[in-house]
Amino acid sequence: MLLEVDQNGIANGHVPQNGDGASNGHGPFAAQRRRNLIMFMPDQLRYDSLGCTGNPVIRTPRFDKLAREGTLFTNCFTQASVCTQSRCSMFTGQYLHTSSHRSINDLLKPWEDNMFKVLKDAGYHIAALATRGDLFGAGVTELCVNEYGFVESPPNWPPKYTGKSRTTQTEPPVEATVEQRLFFQGLVEETAPQDYDEAAINSALAWLESSPPEPFVLFLPLFYPHPPFKVKDPYYSMYLAETLPPRVKLSETTGYEPRFMEHVRREYGLDRATEQHWHDIKAVYYGMISRLDDQLGSIIDTLKHQSTGHLWDRTYTMMFTDHGEYLGDYDMVEKWPAGVHEVLTRNPLMIAGPDLPRGQVTEALCEMVDLVPTVLELLGVEERYPHSGVSLVKTIKETLTEHKPYAFTEGGFLLREEPLTERGGFPYDKKSSIQHTWPDSVGRAISVRDKDWAYTYRLYEEPELYSRKHDPGEAHNLAALSEHAETCQRMREAILQWMVETSDYVPWKQDGVGHVERGRQARSFNWILPRPLQPQVKCDETPGECLNCRKLELDCQWATPAGGPxxxxxxxxxxxxxxxxxxxxxxxxxxxxxxxxxxxxxxxxTDASHWRADKTASHVDDxxxxxxxxxxxxxxxxxxxxxxxxxxxxxxxxxxxxxxxxxxxxxxxxxxxxxxxxxxxxxxxxxxxxxxxxxxxxxxxxxxxxxxxxxxxxxxxxxxxxxxxxxxxxxxxxxxxxxxxxxxxxxxxxxxxxxxxxxxxxxxxxxxxxxxxxxxxxxxxxxxxxxxxxxPASAVRINLPADEHNFALSIPEETDPLQRPPSLGERNRLGGLMSQYVRLMAIRNDVIQYCKNISEQPLKPWDTASPLQACLDALGRWHAELPSQLEFEEINLYARFDSNALDSLMSLHCWYDTLHASLYRVACPGFDQSLPASVLVQAPEGNRFRLLARHFPDHVPTMLDYSMWAHESARNLVQYSRVRGISPGGPMAGLQGQIREDLQIMVNVVAGMTRYFFCVRKRRFNDSSSYLSEQDLMWSAHKWRHAPGPVLEYLPWIRGELPMGSDEASNKDEDGHFKRHAVDPITLEPLSTSPHDVETGQITMASAAPQNEPQHVHPAPLSFPEGSPLQDTAERQHVFPALTSILDGSETVPFGMQDSSDWSQGWFWNESWD
Structure with missing residues (x-):
């Protein structure tokens, strides 16, 4: 798509004015014929990957020739190691900390000046013949360019992932291979359609051959050699692994390294990468650059042989990139927002054109913020806004060896900015997850370089110091060595001076002094002034220490004045x-x-090895x-x-x-x-x-x-x-x-x-x-x-919590109280997830209270006026008012998976399903609140209560949506029994059958939960942190399988003090105490064990039987639901060996792990649901 322009190549009706550099005979540069400019900009191009920069292997004849026809800068550094931040900095001439373009989502705004806008306003025809989307924000493109988009568009654009997508999240594969985490795709088929770079180059060639309006600026922001690493032949086969330059291996480095490097290696699984993997990546990367070299050559050839005249003779050509690539160095790949290594920040800047020296190589330190004043001076356009760049024209023309004493690079975020860091889908899911899980790993960092040293200051980590002369690969961090303390101090002072000098700008456009608006009534602006501290009256005690008022939230007369939080x-x-x-x-x-x-x-x-706490009475030594x-x-x-x-x-x-x-x-x-x-x-x-x-x-x-x-x-x-x-x-x-x-x-x-x-x-x-x-x-x-x-809910007279996002960003939000008064009408300000959780807990109180008192209720559950119907209505309102971002939808699951907030959403919906099921416990056998069957049959025909009671055994294993309901039912039964304090002499008759039924229910629930987590969540997310591990299941199964023994230990016949079918008197010892026996938690039959086994807790189902009797065999083996992964023996042994051994009874029962009174309810709180 190309933007429309007028016949003179000027958009939006702009007419060049005096002083803006237009060739109208009045500007200060009118005598100079205005030149054209081509900016050839690959993405993620390492400085050391060109022949002209010293690479002995790579074939880049056209890059090398461009360097010979102009000036090559060997000490140019970019200001950020991420695409958007770097591009915004170089095209505005401003550092990240002054322009605030510090994240990948902060693009140029319409009110900001930039190089393209200045050139367009000066009469230049700006053509950006590619659509990267990581520079111009909404409404900025039309302000900065005349033509935008491909002349020949690539098919299927944009690609499924480019690493720059801010909205689309690609589903990860079932299991990401090491090649996928290394962004390696290898050989591209010859029949594959043209990619982004081919389309951009073909568009540029067609545009140049169409006699473009002059003066013009042709901007070519290419995509490669940015990952994925892939290329067609002959470039794919161009380089042999054994001929490639060696990489800097992790094993060769010394000294402190930033935390993000370890996190990336671990989360990406880069320890799986072999040396062959690293060789393959570098070989393909070099092949991509050789293709890039040919593409540059085609542009230059077209300039030199254009039919309407030699454009080359009146066109400046610049080649530069936005940042580099790790490419296996330090066992790393790609880049990082707070990564400031030289392989990421050194830029192979080349500038060639008419009236400029040829064959020049300069070691002068410079920065990419110098691009704006350099371009404007070369093209004869006046600067019109403040920036931090210094023109390189004098350095080029006078062959200077010094330009700037230092070069700076910065990146990263503050801890409180964590919600604003990157969020991306596969294959950038791990990269974004690390930034949100360990925000200090992407903390603010500033790197400063002179010709001898590179020093990095990190806000939350140790510093780094590398010798550029003796350690160009930055493998040995010398910052901790005392002999380099003076160098570190000098570099820190350079950073401080740089921050002070560049912290802000004085606007070039002045508003004037003493300007008065006439004809308007005087207005008071006192509201914008800070309120003075008023004298305060003491309530009690010492000023500032009104503890009673602070405790009770009273309106203290010694209140904090208005000010910062x-x-x-x-x-x-x-x-x-x-x-x-x-x-x-x-x-x-x-x-x-x-x-x-x-x-x-x-x-x-941060450098302390242990926490130094107060030396008080409550001092913790360990x-x-x-x-x-x-x-x-x-x-x-x-x-x-x-x-x-x-x-x-x-x-x-x-x-x-x-x-x-x-x-x-x-x-x-x-x-x-x-x-x-x-x-x-x-x-x-x-x-x-x-x-x-x-x-x-x-x-x-x-x-x-x-x-x-x-x-x-x-x-x-x-x-x-x-x-x-x-x-x-x-x-x-x-x-x-x-x-x-x-x-x-x-x-x-x-x-x-x-x-x-x-x-x-x-x-x-x-x-x-x-x-x-x-x-x-x-x-x-x-x-x-x-x-x-x-x-009780009635005692809490405050509003609900705010949305979690607003809370994280400290954005004030007004919410409703839990019980909204009628005066609020239909207003719905219910906050975020925690608000919904609070509302659900309030409903739960009513649900559980109703279920526990079902026998006292005069109305049947199916009556319209029944409290059960009121609970159902409350749950219905809750679900209807649930914000869309909290619904159980796939888009929300993916979004929360990337931000470590998935389990909380899952827990919320499990509680919702559980509460529905809790209401139906009245129709389930085996619980105190169950209604008699004689009552349930009175339900109207087709009523769900009758259906549930009739089909209960078959209904449980198939209710995936309510797979947690029996979990909650058993939990409440256990807790209710504990709180009631069932005594050994209580009525126990008839409970054995119920307990066995409950155990079968629990096994079914385990299978249902297993099927849900392993089949549903694993298929969706493919991440070990998003579903239960085998170890989690082992604990879960222990808790489900062996719950009845310790849970009902207060019942003497379960505890072994009173075996089933026996009277109390015959089971007392000579001292009058109950005899202890071990009990099979499944069959509820006593097992003969030695006192040693009982004390140590090492009781197994097979070894517990006496040696002179046959081994104990379960009379009724547990059945597994149809379709469950646990049903097939081979599948059970293959997928969950630990779980299988526990459910089969061959695993040791951990009765002796801790005091039974503490352990008795631990089974029902699986840690995966915290």
Missing amino acids: HDNFTDMATLALRSTGSVSVPGTSTVPAKRRREVVSSPLP VPSFQERSLLLDAFFSRVHPNPTASFVHRSDLLRTVHNGTVSRLLLLAICVISYRFSSLSDDAHPDGGERAAFWACRIRHDLMENLDRFSRPTLGATLLLIQHDINSGRSAAAWTLNVLATRMAFALGLNRQGPTGAQWMQAEVSRRLMWSSFCVDAMTHGGILEYCSC
Whole structure:
């Protein structure tokens, strides 16, 4: 597609004016005949991949000839290692930190000046004969160019993936091979249609042969040799692996390397790459460049032999790229936003044309921001906006050896900018996932180079220093060596001076001084001025330390003045600084506090090997090391934080306070505890995830009990995380007890009421999330028993939480309360996922309470006025009001998969399905709330209750949409039995058959869950982190398979103290105590075991029978649902050997893992659903 232009080649009716460089006889450059310009711009071209730059193998005769016909710059550096950022910088002449084009999605805006706009306004005809889409934003293309698009369009364009797509996400293959993760595609068939570069070159040749209007600028932004690595013959077979220059291997490097390199190698699986893989990639990459060389030659030949005259004699030709390519160096491939190695940033800039020296090679340091003033000076166009470039024309014409003392490159993001980093589909899924999972790996970085040294400063990591003379491959980081300390200091000072000098610009267009608008009424602009600090009246205690008002969220007269936001947890940063006794915090007093909170007074330096905590009574000696904290924080944000009950943590603020040492010790320790089982440190045999996690959890409990009178938001947050950890670890009794403390703490802090009207939105939002997290945790622990509910919905009189995206970006959002008053009408401001989770938990309370009291209900479930119908209506409204981005649709699954938020969406919908199924437990056998069959048969014909009761055994294994309902049913049965405290002498008759039926249900559910996770999620996402691993299933199966033994241990006939069919008296020893027997959890029959076996817990189904009797055989083997992967024996042995051995009973039963009172409910909380 080409844009329409007038016959003079000027678009939008623009007429060149005096002073803009038009050839009208009046401009300062009117005497000079205006030249044309061609910019030949490959993508991702390494400096060392051309013959003229010293490569001994590659064949690039046309690049080499261009260098001989002009000037080659050997020390030119690009300002970013990613396409968009680099291009925006070089075509505006501004550094990333001043232009704010710091991400791949920040393109040039209509109000921004750039080289193309200036040239077009000066009368140049601009032709961009390709459609890359990574430079001009919406509405900018028509402002900057006259012709845009292909003359000969390539078929199937845009391709399925180009690495630049911002909207389309390609589904990954079933299993990405190492070749796919290396972006290697190899030989392209000769019959394949023309690709992007061929179409762009053919378009340029046709355009040049059509006598284009002069003066013109022809811009050719090509795609290759950007990955994927592929090319046709003869280029594919042009280079032999044994002749290629060696790469810089990881094994050859020394010193600290940036974290992203390890993450990329691990997530891409680059350890699978052999030396042959690296050779193949380089050979194809070189072949792509040789093809590029021929394409350049065709352009130059057309310029020299054009029929209307020799365009070459009146045209400048420039060749440059946007950035380089790792190409196997450091065992890496492609590039990285914070990567600043020389292989990514060194640019093979060439400039040739009339009146310029020929055959010149200069080592002068220069930058690609110098392109704008260089082009404008060559073409005789005046500069009209401020920039940081320095023209290279003088350096070229006078053969200067010095241009700039330093060259700078920058990239990366702040931690709080994590939501704005790249999001891409396959094959860039891993690259984007790393940036969101480990945001510090893409932290801000600045590299500075002179002719001798290259130094990199990283905001969240160690620095780098390389000798450019002795270590051109940058394999040996010397920054940590004392003999280079002076060099590091000099380079840091150069960065500081550069940042000060380039931090902003004074606009060239002045507004004037003293201009007065006449004829208008005077207006007050006081609203734009900061409000002065007003004298304040003390409520109580010392100024700035009104603890009572802060705790209870009262309207304190010593309120914080309007100003910048404090930390989300006000106690975290503010009180931590106050604890030093002398640091001033905005809005507070420097008077030492009378009462100290539990906060860290010493910082958490990144180079410290262990955390230095306060030397107080609650000092923890064994605390997470720096390396452990990094791993555990990664695990927290990737596996725990998406869980709504943990989403009160503001990610960027937490990471910032961790880095500057103001984080709450208790909160950080709780994060480490709950994250332990999800990290590489985890011990799967330990219920807490590991001994250290158990120790830290114990210390948190100790600190909570020691400081019960010191309530704060961080302490509440730590308590909530500890509750979730106890649930994950099977300590439901401990979780139930701690839940009371959490809800009381939330009420004492006044979080259940709307805060002061002047409170900052972020602080109020964190408070809301803490309160609603307390509400949700309470809903999960009280089991639907009204008298055990610590946090009823009616007591929480605050609005719902905001959308997670707005919370992450600190964008204020107004939401509705949980119970919307009629005055709000149909207004629907229900926030994000956590809001929907809160609403669902409120409905769940009603559902569970109804089910537990079904026998007391006067109305039948199918009556229209029944409470069950009210619950169904509430669930229907919930689903109808669900925002589209939270619906269970494939587009949402892919989007959340890339942002580590998939499990939270899955959990939300599983809870929704579970609540529907919970309502139907009244029709299911084996539960206390089941209605008698005599009542169920009274349901109207065709009613779902009758159908469910009639077809229950066949219905369970096929209900994939409700595969979690029996899971929840059993969980509530267990919890209800525990809370009721069933005694050994209670009525137990008739329960054996029910328990066996329940066990068969559980096995069916395991099969259903297995089928769902392995067949559905694996097929969709093909990522080990997105579905249950075999180890996860082993734990899950242990919990399902062996649940009845420990779960019902309070029942003497299950515990072995009272075998089935026996009376109580005959089973007591001589001391009057019940005799202990081991029980087969499937058959419920006693097994004879030695006391040693009982104590150690090593009881197996085969070895438990006495030697003088036949081996125990299950009388009724468990059946597996039709179509289940577990049904076929071969499939079971092939796919899940660990699961199979457990379900078959040949695996050791872990009864002795921990105290039975703690373990008794751990089976129903699979850690994969946290």
